[in-house]
Amino acid sequence: MAAKPSTKALTLIFLIFLSNLNFNEAAGFSVDLIHRDAFLSDSPANSSDRFLHVRNALRRSHGRVRSKASADVLPDKGAYVMKFSVGTPPLETAAIADTGSDLTWIQCKPCRLCFPQNIPLFDPKRSSSYKTVPCNSDTCRIADLQTACNGRTCTYSVQYGDRSFSRGDLGTDTIKLGDTSVPNIVVGCGHFDQGSFGSGTAGIVGLGGGKTSLITQLGKKIEHKFSYCLVPLFSEGSKKSSKLNFGQNAVVSGAGVITTPIIPKSPETFYYLDLKGMTVGNQRLDLVPSNGSKEGEDSGAGNIIIDSGTTLTYIPTEFYGQVRQSVKRQMKLKEIMDPAGQLDLCFELREGEEAAVPAMAAHFRGADVELKAVNTFVQTSERSLCLAFAEASGLAIYGNIAQGNFLVGYDLQKKTVSFKPTDCAAGGK
Template sequence: MTEIQKKVNGSCKLNVEEEDEDENMVEIQNGFASTSGKNVSIPNIAFGCGHQNGGTFPNATSGIIGLAGGNVSIVNQMHQEIKGKFSYCLIPLAISSSNPNVTSHINFGDNAIVSGPGVVSTPLFRNPMQPTFYFLNLKAVSVGHNRVKYQSSPISPPAGDGDHGNIIIDSGTVLTFIPDAFYLNLGSLLMRSVNATRKDDPSGTFTVCYEPNENGTIDAPKIVAHFTDADLELSPTSVFAKVVDDLVCLTIVPGNQLAIFGNLLQSNFLIGYDLVANKVSFKPTDCTRH
């Protein structure tokens, strides 16, 4: 950070300039619109307005809302008001690409409590050395009747039921990243279980891709992620997503630095975070109707 200065005139109270970015911080005065039709006033909430931003975001994107554990994230700034609770329901990629009028939803506070039939919950872990991340503990993944035990990398946390997790859950990361050794075993099992024609990804992003059928999908087996106390049956169209018209690719990729449970695999789950009880709850949901 090279300069911090107050703005005397204009809509922003604080200007922060760094080497690669220029941001304005503004305190929200009028509050947030709510389902009641009235604005809800929450004092001392700061938003940043970026002017030189980088990233792979479409033109329709209005901005980024911070849900992680950092001090300036919206959930930490509103922690008392929302009682440490928020939830979201992400629509599948295929629907968001084809129908811009269908949107995902987010809730805070009591409206974010996930309950009812089908709900499973797993412990949420925090690492003081990486305070922005939310960790879960992934024990294994099943493909059909075969189960593959989680394998950590030399630089990622090991599996276990102790006081730590081994995979980050992140709504802002698209793909799911797992350690190389685990990927080799899981990917091999998935490839043996899929009856479809292999194709190369021209972009080189994905290592396992197939030619889709007339419905734009492939026939995939039942895939279950086994977290501590929570088994999640993953949608085949989220595990194998259509990236272009004639290409369906595995959205789980190798990555030894950090294991991340990405947002494609989270689609069509109502996912609730309770940062007081330190748990994450999942409920299978049609997010286009939630």
């Protein structure tokens, strides 16, 4: 997770193993994304442990969406943990990789107030390539960071929606991804860090669209492209690895690909899309622009962000009510309260009964994304099946449940996001 200047819910955890990477201008590279909960238990996917993970994920999701903190990310249990090395000589570390935030930071010596981690602390004094960022530099003045000065050194402060935070010095150092070293990457050296971070992580890797994002800093080296294929979060295959691709490996092509534009908006961190409406069963529901624009007019596009770190899909209150009502009308199962107390519309599953749910689709500008049951419903217990949507109290978010079993590609030069239906557990290409 990383700091964000706006609201966001982060509730999915993966482990990214980066190895044998090569920044070849004519090629790309891929890394594995492994669901973090796969390492917590050897129990089967439909066990009680599975539903505990579901409930925890949903609880974190709601907490973050309601938050109004300036940098709203729920650490550790809602991100991707990425293995990489930092410094010279390189120190192997791991940090949560967040596609909806920018600053990369790790805990550093001296750690004045830190959360426990079971990997070595980075000591900037032992790295010959580490340099502090001066207060009078352009890097210190960039708009997407809360920065200040401590003597001549630029400092940063980020706060998360669950009251987690990191504060420390801003610097630059060499980041090593497998066999490839990338010099002069902006990093935060955290000396005061607290919150719900797990011991297997040392901080955050920011993969958003802002100036300090690792994606932005790599830029031409990865041809401004990356993609991922997420194994559905609560499926039987969720212990299998997903893929995160860069450069030429990130190109999404072939039969079934649909593409929608990324809408330039502030803050640059987020990838904004234009959601036109949804279909539930045979009923098309149009999302009426909040500014009252008529169909065919520019409705202030960029009304939802796509976020691989957010579990649920959050849509505007009135529109959510329409979707909810349409789903409720078309479901044949008995409506019940969510035993987990997290979701708004749930139905009773009877033992041995196959639940039939209405087909749904998300209509983005120029792209109709056909969703399956794994994208729209989630079990919160053995006997409850719930709609994986909620009303947005602020920013609307297209979450990772809806993105499961799609190859999702970002081309930041063309400013597009592409979707391709894919069996992500089978390799994700």
